[in-house]
Amino acid sequence: MKIRHLIASLLLLMACAAPLRAQWVGDTVSVPAFLNKEKNLIDFNGADWSPLFAEMDSLQNGSDSTARVVSIVHIGDSHIQAGYLTEAVRLPLQRRFGDAGRGLVVPLKLAKTNEPHDYSVVADGAWNFARCVGRKYSAYTPGIGGIAIVPRTNRIDLTVSTLSKTDDCEGFRRVRLFHEPTDSFPAVISEPYRVTGEARSPFLTCYSWNDPVCSIHFSGQIAPGEERLAIYGASLETGESGILYHTIGNNGAFYSSYAAIPHFAEQVAALAPRLIVISLGTNESFSTSLTRDELYKQIDAVVAPLQASCPQALILLTTPAECARRRTRWVKKRRRVYYSPNSRVTLVRETLKAYAADHHLACWDWYEVSGGKGSSTAWRKAGLMAYDRTHCTETGYRIQGEMLYRTLMNAYQDYVDNGVAQ
Template sequence: MKLRGFIVLFLCGVACVPGLLHAQLTGDTVSVPAFLNKEKNVIEFNGADWSPLFAEMDSLQSSTDSVPRIVSMVHIGDSHVQAGFLTEAVRLPLQRRFGDAGRGLVVPLKLAKTNEPHDYSVVADGAWNFARCVGRKYNAYTPGIGGIAIVPRSNRIDLTFSTLSKTDDCEGFRKVRLFHEPTDSFPAIISEPYRVTGEARNAFLTCYSWNDPVCSIHFSGQIAPGEERLAIYGASLETGESGILYHTIGNNGAFYSTYAAIPRFAEQVAALTPRLIIVSLGTNESFSTALTRDELYKQIDAVVAPLRASCPQAVVLLTTPAECARRRTRWVKRRRRVYYSPNSRVDLVRETIKAYAADHRLACWDWYEVAGGKGSSTAWRKAGLMAYDRTHCTETGYRIQGEMLYRALMNMYQDYVDNGVAQ
């Protein structure tokens, strides 16, 4: 595949000055409700050694090297992750403590007709087709690392990635790693001072870097006549400074099997060089009444095993889903009434995830237990932290989950700092 006359332009919504490079969304302050099991908020290492990860995180706070040090983390999940509130509540305090290496992976979700986190935008001119990893009607193209692919209907590309903020600041970035359909000729032409770098070069990844921070990057170019359309998967937006990169990959309705079906998914995740991979799936599996424990165990392995093989430098954290509820109906005096009852199959999913983690010496965070265990979905709903469907949380509910995950990570990190061992 070849592109002709491809250039990259940068557009800033506000003045792009070095002082804005560290600007971050602060998010909303949340308080943790009393019905959570705070004493259960621990990570079970199951024999996994996290000392190398914590050592690298520790070095970020004392490093004086001129070469940036990056600790990359990847969080993979379903609709709970796609919304972005949960992961933002983990990412921002990590970056405040250890350094901000950038927004990380952003995916053109809105262009694929689904919801997108509030702190970035991907906007395109012209008409584009798309594919999503969930839903049979979206299988005309192959999705990439973020579970999404967007493809221009014409031979013209006009695409803009921007960081957004609740304030007048922006999250500036000096580097972009663009994920796209595998090709050996992307892009054909690029003008100074914005340069293509050879860093981590492979068939589906092209890197760009420059000197001054910007808030927006615009890709504009012409696809050579007769060539197939170019699919774009997303981009990692980075500051070029030392710190944490926290990448989010979330898709509404996703199962473990969803990510196992994405071609070269583990290889693309490996391009982010993660030191920590968090997998938060299982809610959708709990609504599949035909799924057996053995089948689920195999589906977990179909995702986790390739990730471990492709990312040997990474530790893996599996998380369990919280209790949710099933929508049911009954007739009362000839009237159809809707009610909700706890989804008992969450227990099967939770125990299978915990068993897989224990069998393979992987860490596990039991969010089911931390969130309150049996009957907790009713408490979350009454507290206004769970949506009407008793499956999804409100924004505040997700921020509480993120806060608890951050606390669990930091408690384990502090144990390492105090004792020198994380196992």
């Protein structure tokens, strides 16, 4: 059903002749000695990454005069939602191979959860929401980012901005808005902005313009009785050659959380990923009833549809680091809290590695790299892990991102040197 009389305007809120992104200073972080740096390798399990690295090489060398983009999608849980880990991978990749934009941003704050620090999605009026984890407003269906926001009235006022701690910002010339229904948002748009041909693609409408902006405003009116509009997220892009690194993270997410999102794989396919990184498993390790066979099936319920919808994409599975369980005991009639290593992380790690080997998918064993058994205590003592011994501090996540970036670049360099990546 179409949304009639929807008037959409894109307002230039902030623009500059040549906007620059305020970059996190110091991609190279101090890596603690207890990490197994010699184990920081990708096990390709026979997967051929040469086509991906060849595209990256052409970006770095500028051998192709046309604007080309290598799109990476990183899917995960709270470790990914915070944004620090993926930022520590994205920024150095873009400095080396070109900056194609901020990538997917999701209105997480409007869904009553935390949002990365470098963008903002704000709205006027009252909005309902749904999340792929939990049952809040379960009548609505989450989309590509694991959430949906739905206006309670027939008025839409939504502003998407890139943020900075300096006077600079990360400019963009192109927005791909993920939403449903998909055939009518917006109906009218004024120059110099235009809806491109992708407006007819499932799940998204694409806008582009000439000069970079740092903030954009969507507004419109939904006619009474028309189908309610659900917004899932937006990809912010420069229109230039380089890396697009899209982040999809949800606190408390399992593999089964993403498997339950209708058309999740098809929506990911709209981002045209060449590499999909999946960092899940921590929450599964806290489920005492989950068996190895059940977990294997849940992994497949996410990976198999992604492979079917994104045949051009390579897939990299990552294992979770050691975490700890919160326990209590009584000492002299007083209740004491303590933590002990979560032994079920081993089951999750082994299942992920087995699935990757069985299906010839690459695997990065972060459990081993981060220190293996007993490492959560070392991370906590070093101030790199939060009090719950499960989540990291900002610096801890940046270390993990740094190590992922290093192993990707080591594999890329092997390809450059030897012409083979597998």
